[in-house]
Amino acid sequence: MSSATLEAPVRAIRIAPCPATAQMAAVTPLKTACSSCHLRDLCLPCGMTGSDVERLDSLMFTRRRVKAGQALYHEGDRFAYMYAVRSGTFKSSLTLVDGREQVSGFHMAGELMGLDGVAHGTHASSATALEDTEVCAIPYAHLTEVAAANSGMQHVVSRLMSREIVREHSLMMLLGSMNAEERLAAFLLNLAQRMKARGYSSSEFHLRMSRQEIGSYLGMKLETVSRTFSAFQQQGLLEVDKRHIRIIDPAGLTRSFETRLH
Amino acid sequence: MSSATLEAPVRAIRIAPCPATAQMAAVTPLKTACSSCHLRDLCLPCGMTGSDVERLDSLMFTRRRVKAGQALYHEGDRFAYMYAVRSGTFKSSLTLVDGREQVSGFHMAGELMGLDGVAHGTHASSATALEDTEVCAIPYAHLTEVAAANSGMQHVVSRLMSREIVREHSLMMLLGSMNAEERLAAFLLNLAQRMKARGYSSSEFHLRMSRQEIGSYLGMKLETVSRTFSAFQQQGLLEVDKRHIRIIDPAGLTRSFETRLH
DNA sequence: CGTCTTTTTGAATACTGTCAATTTAAGTGG
């Protein structure tokens, strides 16, 4: 139940002009204006000016709820929307030839999903809610229309895509050159930083993903993830209770992947 | 010397309106029109119409030569150009905190580099020539100008960036879920396919990168790369003579990473 | 021709994966 306190701030996000109920949202999707969104600083951090945001507002993005375990889109679906997470957590994943799942990312409030679909017009990965979630659906065609009339907006979209490329670079780095402890340490510190950016505690949080999903993302088996959590606990770096994490010694965690000896 | 025959077709690429000498190029950079470029089908495969290409031509990209071992740009350099490889091979890499190099990609004729710089206005990785090379320098500011006046062009740029994201997804997959043999097999088959798309033999080619660079890219040590080459040779899948590769049994290579048993 | 780099190969070690058993948590249905 300790996770409830952590969830509270996310649940508190409400759109000023449309304080509708959840029931209404399920039937008639809410529209959301970026200018009044509590997440705008996270979502559009690429130097958007006030006038850019106003232009975005002309689109009034549709909100959509996705329940825990449900998919927002599937690998191969036609690409028409990109999505901004409003609340909750998603995973991106793709299915390997042998049927196993490969997790390629986790997405928290204010982060974007679906940009990999621009390339071929179909989503290259699936997005699945790890808890009850809410997203803004951004019609890509409309976005490019706005962008065509406004080069500033175009820059924003380009930067967002480039940011995704950079993000994946660093993950490749992680997968290519780190051992199990370093990978998990980097993962936890990254999560902590993102939690902090969202106003949560960076030292204590609840994992929304399973050991298996973490392992898939970090390129290791779920047993190794579990063992590494235990090792960190024995080293006095963490307290772990299933999915509840308390970081006791962040500097020690940082050292564990900066002090590369092998 | 066997590589000379492989290089010949690349060297043969000449721009129709400007058949200048290499010496001239070093002093007064040549300008290149996309419409007359032999690589246009590789470089702009995202559904560009004839009129789009004409608009691109108004920019007349500057050509630049980069000698083997030299950097086209460094990690941290201000981002102003993206680059299209005209001939030769590049590697993208970044420097880890401990000073080691992490290779994040290899780029052949017709492929783009530098898109990771859009995010923060500085290049997130370095690009180094693995042999004597030639690139088209594409001023990003001009490109966005053209794109602003032409939404079709904007789509092209967006698709190119998205394609980069998808490419990195598949590399992550590789790093996250494959063993040494599978990684090297996937790498070689990918190279073979790209050679074929450029009109070279897909069964016999010359590697432009060292075992160490391959290892860095694939997340394994150079010794393991070497051992895996030897293993493939013993299995009758390859003939390896240093950097000269002949693929004897492509189907066998494919099986080696499709028949995933672990 | 000597030096430096790259590549190959061997032997020992370390790490991660595999298999299996147990515990705990979370649903499900009577």
Place this chain on the structure above:
DNA sequence: CCACTTAAATTGACAGTATTCAAAAAGACG
């Protein structure tokens, strides 16, 4: 509400794979 089933997480023992250290051979280059 409780027994039952299912899923998630932990832990141990062992096997397998990749890394490390070391040495030697083969080119590359001035």
